[in-house]
Structure formats: structure tokens, C-alpha cells
Amino acid sequence: MKIEVLGPGCPNCKKLEENARQAIKEMGIKADIVKVSDIAKIIGYGVLSVPALAIDGEVKCYGRAASISEIKKWL
Amino acid sequence: MGIFSPIQLFADWLTYSIFSIQKGTLLANAANFFIFDTIKIFMLLAVIIFAVSFIRTYLPPERIRIILSQKSEYAGNILASLFGVVTPFCTCSAIPLFLGFIEAGVPLGVTFSFLVASPMINEVALVLLFGMFGWRIAAIYLVSGVIIAIISGIIIGKLKVENLVEEFAYQNKTKSQLKMRKMGLMERFDYSKSYAIDIIRRVWIYVVIGIGVGAWIHGYVPMDFLAKYAGAGKWYAVPLAALIGIPLYSNAAGVIPLVSALTEKGVSIGTTLAFMMAVTGLSLPEFMILRKVMKLRLIMIFAAIVGIGIVFTGYLFNLIL
Structure with missing residues (x-):
């Protein structure tokens, strides 16, 4: 499975990456x-x-850092 | 200010009964002002950010660009400016937004209307203006901001400066269309809640410091102290205020409470509006990021047009208010 965090590296992007890792x-x-x-x-x-x-090339959410529980639902 | 009177009662009770500060003293004024304003502003922030975020779940930029690419120029400028009001602006989204709009065939001028309105008119600035200056000033700010965004976009559209945009912006980059999921009501609710919490978490310290310094000025600096430097009669006050505002972008939340105290001490309201608009609408980091997709000359044209609009607004309201 391939999870991509799209973003230039703002604080919110880092938060999303952390949430994905945790999930x-x-x-x-x-x-x-x-x-x-x-x-x-x-x-x-x-x-x-x-x-x-x-996730696997399909955009699940945009414009915000999804929460850990949301990401879990998509995995 | 009827709905805020319970907060005033609470602030009075805290100041005079709990902290037992002598009524009428400078310290009492400052403390009372600080408690009242802090509670009021945070309540307003929570409610308004939530409401705007909720509206926004229906209008993500991905949808806005589809709508704007189908509109004629003038209607596009007006719509783009209005959409900009409910869209928050994060400097890191500036590039994908700009490229995505251009690529979808949104005219350059319409794209600029959006780029002007989105950061300049945001719910945090509006709430603070409403809380500190009342609804009239907040409304003036909103309407002037939208008009500046519409006119700036129309002018940039008429200048035919597409050649100043880096060429790669016109290459088609979208490989797969985004499937826009329909959000459920609960999902919109959750989004708005977490967004409001997120914003408040990010700005609260600036707001508290701003109100704190404002409360100190309110209590200790003599009335009209600044009038002789920055009153309505001083021609240089408006452009100077706009210039000072440019590098203060990230601290918009803290600037407004501070500015409200300065206004009380004699800075005229038009000057204050110009300052605020420059803080939010003209941002140095944004210009530096936009350099990746457009030539320096276009950024200068953009800054100059918006700057002139802001200064004009400042003079106008110094004159009529």
C-alpha cells in the first residue's frame, strides 16, 4: 500500500504525515x-x-490534515 | 451590544470582586477591558470560524475553479472575490491554487481577484474588527476589500500581462480528475469544528498578547496621544500605515486588538483600515512564493494596484467617517 502526503511542507502537511504514520x-x-x-x-x-x-493513487481528502481515525477508515 | 452584557457583568465581577481592584483606577480599566475583550473575541472567533468553515465545505477551491472557468470576465471577477471571502488563504496553497486556476482556463485577472480577496478578507480579521470596532467598520472592511479585489483583478485582466506568467503555468498538468466526494452533514460538522479549534489554537496567543497590550494602552496612554502624529489630517499617515503593514502578515490576529487601542488614542479610522488591509492583503512571504510562477514585474504590478486600492480606501474613510 502506498500513502502519499501531498504538500510543499507547511505545518499542516507535517501534521497529516504524522497522523498517517500513527494510523x-x-x-x-x-x-x-x-x-x-x-x-x-x-x-x-x-x-x-x-x-x-x-492512498494507492486515489485522493481521499484535500485542504486539511485528516485525523488519525479518518485515515484509519480509508486504509 | 446587548448580547455581550453578560460578559461585561462577568468582567466587572472578576475585576472588582475577585481581584478586588479599586474601581476607576487605571489598573481596573485595563484589567476589565482585557477580561471583557478576551472572552468576547474568543466566543466570536469560535462561532464565526465554525460557520464560515461550514459554508466552505460546499465550496472547496477544486469546485470554485470549475465554476470560475465557465464565467465571463466581469462576472468571474465578482464571483472570485466573493469566493475569496470564504476561502482561507494559506501561503503554501498559493502556488497549486494559482497554477490550478490558470490551467483550468480561469482568466488571469479573475485568478488575481481571488488571490487578493482570499487573504485580505478572512474570518479572523472580520471577527476581530467586529469585536473591537463594531459591525459598521467590519462591514466597511468587507465591502472595500471585495471592491479592491474586483477592481484589481479587472485591471490586471485588461493589462494583458499573460506573458509575465512563467510559461509552464499554461501547460496542462492535471493527469487525473479529482473525484469530489459528497460530504455528509456530520462530516461537514466535524470538519468545521476541527477547523475552528485548529485556527483558535494557532492564533490565540497573538490575540491575547494583542488584547493585553491594547488593554495597557487603553488604560495608561493618554487619549488622543497619537492624534498629532497619525490623525486624519496627516496626509502621510495612510501610505505609511500601509507600508508598515506589509511585513506583519503572520501576526494579523495580534495586530487588530493593538490597532483598536491605537485608534482610540487618535489614529484615524481610515488609516487603521489601510493598515489592516496591508497586513492581510499584501504579504511579503506570499510575494516571494508567487515569484516561482510569475515574473517579478507582475508581482510588482499586483502589489502596486492592491496598494493603491488600500491607500485610496484609507483616504476615503478618513474623509467621510
């Missing part, structure tokens, strides 16, 4: 967390508001 840890899932800061790639997903979270 996979709590569920005991093996997943790669990749930080995507390249703007062209972010826009490639159709996302305008960062941070956004994509």
Missing part, C-alpha cells in the same frame, strides 16, 4: 508513506488545496 502503526499495516512536494505532481492529482492525502 498505519495503530492498525499494524505495512505501507509506504511518501511525501510529494513537487507542485506539478500535486496538481496532477487535481488537488489545489494542500495538504492532501492519496
Whole structure:
């Protein structure tokens, strides 16, 4: 499973990354967390508001740092 | 101010009964002002940020760009400015937003209307203005801000400066269309709640410090002390205030309570409005980030047009209020 955190690295992006890490840890899932800061790639997903979270290439949320429990639902 | 009178009662009780500060002293004035304002502002922040976030769940930028790309120029400028009001602006979203709008075929001028309105008119600034100056000043700020955003965007559109945007902005980058999920009511509710908490957590310290310094000025600095330096009659006050406001971006939340105290001491209201608009609408970090997608000349044109709009607003309300 591949989890992508889309965002240039603002405090909210870091928060989202932390939440994602915590979520996979709590569920005991093996997943790669990749930080995507390249703007062209972010826009490639159709996302305008960062941070956004994509799981296996599908954008699950954008414009906010999703909470740990939300991310767990998507895993 | 009827709905706030329970807070005033509480502030009086805390100041005079619990802290037993002598009524009428400078310390009592400052403490009372601080307690009342802090409670009032935080209540307003919680309610308004929640409400605006709720509206926003219906209008994410991803949807706004679709709407704007289908509108004619003038209607687009007006709509973009209004959408900008409910959209918060995070400097880190400036680039994806700009590129995404341009790529979707939103005209450059319309994109700029959005870029002006979004940071300048935000709910935190409006709440603080309402709490400290009353609804009339908050409304003036809102309306002037929207008008500046509309006109700036129209002018930039007419200038035909598309050549000053870095070329790669016009290349199509979207590979997959975003599927916009429909949010449930509970989900919108949760989003708004967590957003409001998040914002308050981020700004509270500035607000408290701002109100604290404001309370001190309120209690200790003589009335009209600043009038001879920054009253309505001083022609240089407005542009100077706008210039000072540019580097203060990140502290918009703390600036307003402070400014309200300064206004009370003689800084005229137009000057105050210009200062506030410069703090929120002209931001140095935003300019530096935008340099990645547009030539310096376009940033200067953008800053100059918005700056002139702000200074004009300042003079106008110094004259008529």
C-alpha cells in the first residue's frame, strides 16, 4: 500500500504525515508513506488545496490534515 | 451590544470582586477591558470560524475553479472575490491554487481577484474588527476589500500581462480528475469544528498578547496621544500605515486588538483600515512564493494596484467617517 502526503511542507502537511504514520502503526499495516512536494505532481492529482492525502493513487481528502481515525477508515 | 452584557457583568465581577481592584483606577480599566475583550473575541472567533468553515465545505477551491472557468470576465471577477471571502488563504496553497486556476482556463485577472480577496478578507480579521470596532467598520472592511479585489483583478485582466506568467503555468498538468466526494452533514460538522479549534489554537496567543497590550494602552496612554502624529489630517499617515503593514502578515490576529487601542488614542479610522488591509492583503512571504510562477514585474504590478486600492480606501474613510 502506498500513502502519499501531498504538500510543499507547511505545518499542516507535517501534521497529516504524522497522523498517517500513527494510523498505519495503530492498525499494524505495512505501507509506504511518501511525501510529494513537487507542485506539478500535486496538481496532477487535481488537488489545489494542500495538504492532501492519496492512498494507492486515489485522493481521499484535500485542504486539511485528516485525523488519525479518518485515515484509519480509508486504509 | 446587548448580547455581550453578560460578559461585561462577568468582567466587572472578576475585576472588582475577585481581584478586588479599586474601581476607576487605571489598573481596573485595563484589567476589565482585557477580561471583557478576551472572552468576547474568543466566543466570536469560535462561532464565526465554525460557520464560515461550514459554508466552505460546499465550496472547496477544486469546485470554485470549475465554476470560475465557465464565467465571463466581469462576472468571474465578482464571483472570485466573493469566493475569496470564504476561502482561507494559506501561503503554501498559493502556488497549486494559482497554477490550478490558470490551467483550468480561469482568466488571469479573475485568478488575481481571488488571490487578493482570499487573504485580505478572512474570518479572523472580520471577527476581530467586529469585536473591537463594531459591525459598521467590519462591514466597511468587507465591502472595500471585495471592491479592491474586483477592481484589481479587472485591471490586471485588461493589462494583458499573460506573458509575465512563467510559461509552464499554461501547460496542462492535471493527469487525473479529482473525484469530489459528497460530504455528509456530520462530516461537514466535524470538519468545521476541527477547523475552528485548529485556527483558535494557532492564533490565540497573538490575540491575547494583542488584547493585553491594547488593554495597557487603553488604560495608561493618554487619549488622543497619537492624534498629532497619525490623525486624519496627516496626509502621510495612510501610505505609511500601509507600508508598515506589509511585513506583519503572520501576526494579523495580534495586530487588530493593538490597532483598536491605537485608534482610540487618535489614529484615524481610515488609516487603521489601510493598515489592516496591508497586513492581510499584501504579504511579503506570499510575494516571494508567487515569484516561482510569475515574473517579478507582475508581482510588482499586483502589489502596486492592491496598494493603491488600500491607500485610496484609507483616504476615503478618513474623509467621510
